[in-house]
Amino acid sequence: MAKIADLPLECRPREKALKEGINHLSSEELLALLIGSGTKGKSALEIARDLLYACGGSAYLSNIGLPFLLSQKGLSQATALRLLAAFELGKRKEWVVFDKSQEEAWVLAFSSTGKPLGRELLAKGKSNKVALSPQEVIRSACAFGARKILFVHTHPGGAPLPSPEDLRFTSALLGLLEPLDITLIDHLVLSPMGRYSFKVNGLLT
Numbered sequence: 001m002a003k004i005a006d007l008p009l010e011c012r013p014r015e016k017a018l019k020e021g022i023n024h025l026s027s028e029e030l031l032a033l034l035i036g037s038g039t040k041g042k043s044a045l046e047i048a049r050d051l052l053y054a055c056g057g058s059a060y061l062s063n064i065g066l067p068f069l070l071s072q073k074g075l076s077q078a079t080a081l082r083l084l085a086a087f088e089l090g091k092r093k094e095w096v097v098f099d100k101s102q103e104e105a106w107v108l109a110f111s112s113t114g115k116p117l118g119r120e121l122l123a124k125g126k127s128n129k130v131a132l133s134p135q136e137v138i139r140s141a142c143a144f145g146a147r148k149i150l151f152v153h154t155h156p157g158g159a160p161l162p163s164p165e166d167l168r169f170t171s172a173l174l175g176l177l178e179p180l181d182i183t184l185i186d187h188l189v190l191s192p193m194g195r196y197s198f199k200v201n202g203l204l205t
Helices: 013-020 027-035 044-055 058-063 066-070 077-097 134-144 164-180
Strands: 103-110 116-125 148-154 183-191 194-197
Touching (some): 013 027, 027 044, 027 077, 044 058, 044 066, 058 077, 058 183, 066 077, 103 134, 134 164, 148 164, 164 183
Parallel strands (some): 148 183
Antiparallel strands (some): 183 194
């Protein structure tokens, strides 16, 4: 791949951000801006692409730690810490988005390339349970034309550990998504005590 300096101006992340706005950059380009510069034989864009591939996509960046980043070629300790700081800010913003004082269930929809298509609050209630079927998640995903979805629900009290009902729900949802060729990126359980990722804990196959 050519060096970033060899690319046309409109294809360089920094120039593209200045001209079109930061929201027009891909995940790879945003990471390249954070990485700053490449190494001998590898541009910042290539390093960003390798990082996204290694962690499974932009949805999982907030789950990775310093040892993982330091194991990636082209990332110095200073760059790794800068990336972690950005990911942490993203996580803190995420906690503002979801109300953990009540039970909520959300679908976040993405294109095949990871572009956000929208999100929908499917259910909410004051108790620890809300009435929601996997079919309603499917309906929302199809309405957005999603190829990937992230399912999030909150536990207002206690630890964010999934209940047996959460496990059954996720299993049923996976069964419905498979023939539609829609990927479940993750099922996140959020609570005031933290969060639980089905993906990180090996519950999505």
